[in-house]
Amino acid sequence: MxxxxxxxxxxxxxxxxxxxxxxxxxxKQSPLNIFLSCTIKVFAPITPKWLQRFSQWTMHTLFHQRDxxxxxxxxxxxxxxxxxxxxxxxxxxxxxPGTVTMRNVSSQLYLYPYDKRLFHPGVTCPTCKLIKPARSKHCKRRTFVLLHLKMPTLSALLLDSSQCKSSESGVCNRCVRRFDHHCIWVNNCIGGQxxxxxxxxxxxxxxxxxxxxxxxxxxxxxxxxxxxxxxxxxxxxxxxxxxxxxxxxxxxxxxxxxxxxxxxxxxxxxxxxxxxxxxxxxxxxxxxQTSNEWYKSRGFSCHHCRPTSTADHLCGTAPSRKYFYSRGLLRNLGEIFFPRQPFRKKHT
Incomplete structure (x- = not known):
């Protein structure tokens, strides 16, 4: 599609x-109203009277329709x-979102194969010094973490932003698997999880x-x-x-x-x-496909994501198809709503 x-x-x-x-x-009669009326008739006999009265009072208070x-x-x-x-x-x-750490990086490397076009094996993140799993990216975006506020109201914050102090931990500073983008509206990275x-x-x-x-x-x-x-x-x-x-x-x-x-x-x-x-x-x-991959596939690749000299001969290898990680419509949807989990070895 x-x-x-x-x-x-x-x-x-x-x-x-x-x-x-x-x-x-x-x-007054629409398919939605008919469906809800039938649902109410089914559940009304098993619903306590006090709950019905409370629901009616709540509905009248919130949804007084006037004329x-x-x-x-x-x-x-x-x-x-x-x-x-x-x-x-x-x-x-x-x-x-799926942070890549020293503990889980070994298992994260096997979640996705390297397409040898956007993601190459043997690439080390220059910031966290970890081997980058396929489809991962290091995020350095600054999030908005407020430590001190002289005036507690939101209007005061908008009026005088100099009275707020931001924390250094407000920087994401992490590699995220299946990185999509950093959303400022939710103040978090959007990744595989x-x-x-x-x-x-x-x-x-x-x-x-x-x-x-x-x-x-x-x-x-x-x-x-x-x-x-x-x-x-x-x-x-x-x-x-x-x-x-x-x-x-x-x-x-x-x-x-x-x-x-x-x-x-x-x-x-x-x-x-x-x-x-x-x-x-x-x-x-x-x-x-992630928006990070969509952006890179149009020629805007990151200069840090080049392979090392040991894997330099893989640079010219192109993927066999346009959407390398696509596995069919249902499987793609399943990967979003039931994300892949890294393999953990059991210690005996």
Whole structure:
């Protein structure tokens, strides 16, 4: 599956969501509502009464709908996605990406073969002085670790950054196996052990932005339908009566809901920006390639990653296929969500 095919699937999904919103707008019965209603009927007899009352009170407090036609189910989805996004964000920060150390370097060397084009055997990391396993890279990016803060609030940090001191341990300074990139947003390297959490984090953020956009569009459509603008007319500058077309409706929405319209534009922009980034990483996952390898394969290789004189005769050897580490679609996905573990010898 190439990138253009993946992009075509992405466009088809976006258009499908738009069609579903237009089709079920103003209808109380939708496939999602029917499914959830059946699920509630199944689990209601075995759910304690106090838990049902607490759930109803919580839902009423969080999702008081006023005069909106949006269902409770639709309003619940962003909160669920927000919880999932927060969990994956925490895992991206806390999970070790796959650090290569003196203890595990011998077992890490056998995880992946050397392609003899981007990764050569016998190369020693000039910083940590360890033999570099295939697909690994040394990260020197500085992370943001705050040791001392005179004013404890975030606004104070933004106002006066000179009052913060950063630690020297804030530098990653480590070799990471199956290194993808260093993400400043999660303040951690993305490697073999946490790529799955990074992908799930990207998907949850995209889904949340897309769902908020769809909810906002649905609310605006209901506002237009209730106001009767589609059947309205106006007098133009020549004194002629004209039907209210799409341009008139959009102008009316801008004047009536200016903040909501600008917020919608920003969220849609963020959605397409993140979706494009997630689509690129999805393509790399499907072909079992990291962004570091993608960057190097385009001619931007690191001058530290050249082989030693003992392996210099391997420099001209090219891989037999374009995606050297690809093992098929399912196996590539399995390697992300069930990463390879280094072989450990048992001591007797």
């Amino acid at each position: 190439d990138f253009l095919t993946l992009f075509a699937i992405y466009v088809a999904l976006v258009l499908t969501c738009i069609v579903l919103v237009c089709k079920y707008s103003g209808q 909106m036609d949006t269902t409770l189910t639709s309003l619940s989805v962003p909160y669920i996605l927000l919880t999932a996004k927060t969990v994956f964000f925490y895992l991206c920060i806390k999970k070790d 946490n790529t799955r959490y990074f992908m799930l984090y990207l998907f949850s953020v995209c889904a949340m932005a897309g769902d908020i956009s769809l909810l906002t569009v649905d609310m605006l459509l209901h506002a237009v339908l209730r106001s009767g603008l589609l059947r309205a007319s106006y007098i133009d500058e020549h004194g002629q009566q004209q039907p209210a077309g799409p341009v008139f409706v959009i102008q009316h929405l801008f004047l009536t809901f200016p903040r909501i319209i600008f917020m919608l534009g920003f969220v849609v922009f963020v959605f397409f920006l993140l979706a494009g980034y997630a689509l690129f990483h999805s393509f790399l996952v499907l072909v079992n």
